[in-house]
Amino acid sequence: MNATYPCNVLMLYPLFVADSFWSFAESCKLTGVSRPTAPLGLITVAAMLPGSWAVRLVDCNTASITDDDFAWADLVFTGGMLPQQADTLRLIELCRSRGKPVVVGGPDPTSSPHIYAGSDFQVVGEAEGVIDEFVAAWESGARSGVFTAPKFQADVTKTPVPRFDLLKFEDYLYLGVQYSRGCPFTCEFCDIIELYGRVPRTKTTPQMLAELDVLYKMGYRGHLDFVDDNFIGNKKSLRLFLPELAAWQRTHDYPFEFSTEASVNLADDPELLKMMAAANFFGIFVGIESPDPATLVAMKKKQNTRRNIAESIHKIYGAGMLVTAGFIVGFDSEKVSIADAMIEFIEEAAIPVCMVGLLCALPNTQLTRRLAREGRLHPNHDSGPTTGGDQCTDGINFDPARPLREILTDYRQILESIYQPGAYASRVDRLMTMLDRSRQRHELPVGDLRGKVRALETVHRVVTAIPEARDPFWRTFFNCAKRDSSSARIAVAMIAAYAHLGPFSRRVIKAIDCRLADLDEQISYSTAANITMAKNTPNTHAMGID
Numbered sequence: 001m002n003a004t005y006p007c008n009v010l011m012l013y014p015l016f017v018a019d020s021f022w023s024f025a026e027s028c029k030l031t032g033v034s035r036p037t038a039p040l041g042l043i044t045v046a047a048m049l050p051g052s053w054a055v056r057l058v059d060c061n062t063a064s065i066t067d068d069d070f071a072w073a074d075l076v077f078t079g080g081m082l083p084q085q086a087d088t089l090r091l092i093e094l095c096r097s098r099g100k101p102v103v104v105g106g107p108d109p110t111s112s113p114h115i116y117a118g119s120d121f122q123v124v125g126e127a128e129g130v131i132d133e134f135v136a137a138w139e140s141g142a143r144s145g146v147f148t149a150p151k152f153q154a155d156v157t158k159t160p161v162p163r164f165d166l167l168k169f170e171d172y173l174y175l176g177v178q179y180s181r182g183c184p185f186t187c188e189f190c191d192i193i194e195l196y197g198r199v200p201r202t203k204t205t206p207q208m209l210a211e212l213d214v215l216y217k218m219g220y221r222g223h224l225d226f227v228d229d230n231f232i233g234n235k236k237s238l239r240l241f242l243p244e245l246a247a248w249q250r251t252h253d254y255p256f257e258f259s260t261e262a263s264v265n266l267a268d269d270p271e272l273l274k275m276m277a278a279a280n281f282f283g284i285f286v287g288i289e290s291p292d293p294a295t296l297v298a299m300k301k302k303q304n305t306r307r308n309i310a311e312s313i314h315k316i317y318g319a320g321m322l323v324t325a326g327f328i329v330g331f332d333s334e335k336v337s338i339a340d341a342m343i344e345f346i347e348e349a350a351i352p353v354c355m356v357g358l359l360c361a362l363p364n365t366q367l368t369r370r371l372a373r374e375g376r377l378h379p380n381h382d383s384g385p386t387t388g389g390d391q392c393t394d395g396i397n398f399d400p401a402r403p404l405r406e407i408l409t410d411y412r413q414i415l416e417s418i419y420q421p422g423a424y425a426s427r428v429d430r431l432m433t434m435l436d437r438s439r440q441r442h443e444l445p446v447g448d449l450r451g452k453v454r455a456l457e458t459v460h461r462v463v464t465a466i467p468e469a470r471d472p473f474w475r476t477f478f479n480c481a482k483r484d485s486s487s488a489r490i491a492v493a494m495i496a497a498y499a500h501l502g503p504f505s506r507r508v509i510k511a512i513d514c515r516l517a518d519l520d521e522q523i524s525y526s527t528a529a530n531i532t533m534a535k536n537t538p539n540t541h542a543m544g545i546d
């Protein structure tokens with residue numbers, strides 16, 4: 001859009017909590033980068049601003065804001081997700097102390113706008129639907145306001161190519177692009193469907209290829225993640241897009257290896273699997289949540305029921321794509337311990353990287369509304385984690401149906417078992433026997449320096465840092481190297497992931513032990529209080545008056 005006046009916009013991407021499953025801090029260090037991935041949302045908004053406005057981006061996770069940044073800026077944009085809430089609030093305060101008007105937006109401000117009331121402007125919902133309105137208001141002199149986009153209406157076919165030029169590629173393990181928004185399913189705990197709706201909207205094929213062209217021309221090579229909520233949410237469009245994507249990859253000699261997130265019903269569609277393999281997809285994140293069918297029905301995740309989930313995962317392996325998966329502990333429908341069943345499932349499916357978290361009632365979900373109706377939500381349930389923890393440790397922000405002690409004990413047992421080095425290495429080994437990479441490109445893209453970090457050196461550094469992993473990890477590495485080079489390369493990536501996941505899981509276990517100790521303290525305190533009360537209360541039964 002056009003604007004009458006120039007404006008200097010400072011975009012600040014807030015810090016994530018320092019230590020979380022997704023930080024992959026130790027793995028980033030191995031490859032010499034600062035963060036797994038870049039702020040795609042902010043650089044997309046940057047592309048929507050008037051051409052006469054100048055934009056400067058500071059990712060606070062990789063760099064510091066300078067006095068010069070503030071002196072230069074007329075206006076600050078910030079915001080992000082729940083794990084960035086604490087730092088977003090800090091940045092808003094910082095802007096106010098510097099006298100800079102600040103605009104906040106993104107998923108968490110959309111779900112919980114009241115938390116960000118201290119900002120000058122709030123953009124609620126998808127920016128495409130409302131950014132022009134904001135620019136017009138700013139130009140006409142408005143210095144505060146709330147701009148709310150109509151829900152699920154943003155036309156993503158009009159979304160511009162993100163301003164990739166604002167990024168320092170060398171700071172990140174991989175970059176992201178987005179093809180679709182929304183998901184057709186109804187999982188009770190999920191905020192995606194509340195933020196982006198249940199009718200997935202997709203970009204056009206030329207639009208997507210234009211984004212890839214820009215990245216290619218800028219020299220980016222290697223891992224590119226489709227950050228979609230559910231990449232296969234709109235299969236009809238996807239079937240048209242994937243052959244074009246595969247053709248683009250062929251023409252450009254496969255500069256990118258793709259990953260994404262998809263629902264497990266991907267496994268039911270051999271044609272789609274083949275198309276994704278042909279486009280050089282190598283990894284899929286799948287939300288499995290629970291091995292218990294009754295729990296899956298109760299959470300309204302019906303797409304995961306009436307199937308053998310492990311077999312579905314193996315079908316995806318058969319198409320040459322590895323699976324990382326999400327699991328959750330703490331659902332109301334868990335009648336007994338879920339730990340053994342979850343561990344058995346993870347081992348049977350042979351999924352090395354599992355994000356196991358405690359159920360968290362996220363703001364703006366069906367789950368949170370139900371718990372509120374039932375009077376079970378904790379105060380401050382919508383506060384993001386602070387630097388002291390993340391969703392893994394801070395979950396169960398409500399009164400659970402099962403005793404909290406049992407849930408925490410289950411959670412602890414699962415983490416202790418699946419991230420034991422021998423168990424992890426054995427899952428990597430078994431995954432590699434099932435991963436059929438015959439349809440994918442084996443060689444790394446020319447120019448992908450990061451991917452070329454030497455395999456032996458990586459394994460050596462991981463086992464030096466984690467000596468108990470030495471034997472199982474070397475054994476797995478040599479088993480995979482004997483099979484083929486592509487298999488060894490993926491095994492090394494999994495071993496590099498363990499550099500973070502192993503120590504992180506042990507830190508989570510410690511945090512859970514603290515929660516368990518707090519529970520013990522509360523119980524002994526309330527027992528002592530009850531005894532004192534009983535001693536001081538007249539025995540009405542003995543007096544015959546009850």
Ligand code: SF4
Nearest residue numbers: 183185186187190192
């Ligand atoms: S499949 Fe994933 S994105 Fe879709 S509703 Fe369920 S949790 Fe949300």
